[in-house]
Amino acid sequence: MNAISQAENRALARAVLELDVNNHAGVMSHVVGLFSRRAYNVEGILVMPVGDGRCSRIWLQVNEDGRLEQMIRQIEKLEDVLAVRRHGAEHEVFERLEAFFR
Amino acid sequence: MAQQTTETLSGAQITVRLLERQGVRTVAGIPGGAILPIYDALSRSPGIHHVLARHEQGAGFIAQGMARATGVPAVCLASSGPGATNLLTAIADAKLDSIPLVAITGQVPRAMIGTDAFQEVDTYGLSIPITKHNFLINSAEELLEVIPRAFRIAASGRPGPVLVDIPKDVQNQCIEIAAWPEPGVAEPAAAPDPALVARAAAMINAAERPILYLGGGVVHSGAAPQAVALAEKAGLPTVMTLMALGTLPADHTLSLGMLGMHGARYANLALDECDLLIAVGARFDDRATGKVAAFCPQAKIIHIDIDPSELDKIKTAHVGIAGDVATVLKMLTPEVESHLRKRWLSHVNGLKATHPLRMPGVEDARTHYGLIRAVADCLDDEATIATDVGQHQMWVAQAYPLRRPRQWLTSGGLGTMGFGLPAAIGAALAEPERTVVCFTGDGSILMNVQELATAAEEGANVKIVLMNNATLGLVYQQQTLFYGERIFASRFKGQPDFIKVAEGFGIAAVDLDRAGDPRGTLAEALSMRGPVLIHASIDCEQQVLPMVAPGAANKDMIGG
């Protein structure tokens, strides 16, 4: 019974957000603070600079819940966030990393 | 080729020059070690008047008073560590009420950051959740970009507080300046979607029982004339949030006054029946909506706000329009049909007649409502009205005939006791030609009472009306109503002699309790120039009514 595979479970419950941000010391705090103050757990985080290093990309893996739309709008309001894109849980960015978390 | 002239200036001088170029005339603050270079530069500024507050929270609220009265970003200054932490409450208050503020704090030198140096706190980290944006400056050059940007951010879109933390060594760092940046000004908001505006107009035209619901965004946007025009053209009964009072004159035939927890019964009952709610610059705050599921249960919703994250946050709108509310209303009103709306308006007038706002004792200047009305009788619409937080605040919101946007300064979102006096001082400094009244309570006044010294020093034209019920009245009321009359920690066993307190600070004081003719004494006190404290005892058993119990539906009001 209830034989939902791990992958299916993730697909139901997770979303992946892709953020383009200015690369400086405070950006992560601003982004993550929006989640922590709402007791909204961030399951996975990945950040690397892109291009000449003035910008970074942040990947967030979060649980889908009713507040996600509001979270995205709040993230979009941050001064240092240039763009937010929402992907489904099937996005490969975190899948490929799984090897490092065994 | 014209030779470029350069100047060599320190970070502190650059900061002050940028404030001057920004048009800043008055700043409030308290100096300390980590901000002394900026104070030294400020001492040589010909254009900027520094108001020495007696507590940094006072400085923050003085700046807020200037910003609330004028709509222009105002500046407060504090040193590192305790100076910065003392500012935080005033910054958080500005965030919740969307007030444009630029807070500049000194920080320990960069090399000492992270070492638990003397008076080091993580001001940047502490201020993230309570600012619209914040900066930790890394070089004097950066100031040229950041200071104008701080003003731009504070004033653009939905206004808010911005904090700039400047390490002391950056303040002392000298660089050559060849050119100055333009002052930071508000960026225009993105144009609203005309298709959505057309849909909103169609909904208004089709509605039978529409209500206009105005919030603080109408004040920030300068949209009061447009809101009045829409209400009048479409025949819309109009409710206002605490923050929007004054946008539609209190005595306008379409005004239902304030909605929500302490709104009039007729306002909440009309909302319960409406079939269309047009929310403009309002955010469905819980004090306004009561139990959300039961708020306007039959209504479709049009929601207009400059902040897209407010749309669908609490209530899903049938039409949500992101944009500057004045701009949206200018597009909307021509598309709305003129409507006398006789049936709905006469029904609403019926509600007003059957369920009026009761103001017992309003004819007697020695009662709470009577005192507020007596003050109003002495003044015209040019007066600015500030309050502290508590019963007195709600009574003034209910009873004072506010008729002008920016006439009303009150701490809505954070509900901060101690707001009133310094905010009133700030308003009086920004607009010295006005009389500024601060209604306060015996609890609230003591939270920033030290600013009486600032008021005296500045000769600020503030009239403090102290409604003394010898209790933390709103707490006393809640304990009476909801905690089985177990009155605890809300009744003062000892109280200062407020007349002597005021006089000790060098401020004129009158006691209405001892006046044979309270109205005459009041009129005289209000017409004196400079700060005056007017003391009046109030019966502690008086309650703010009607009241919606926290978490209850607005239609289930107690009393009134």
Ligand SMILES: Cc1ncc(C[n+]2csc(CCOP(=O)(O)OP(=O)(O)O)c2C)c(N)n1
């Ligand atoms: C800084 C702060 N602390 C506590 C409260 C909670 N509180 C709300 S109203 C109130 C009582 C206010 O008393 P007073 O200023 O005397 O006004 P009154 O209600 O008696 O008119 C308190 C303690 C608050 N709003 N702000």
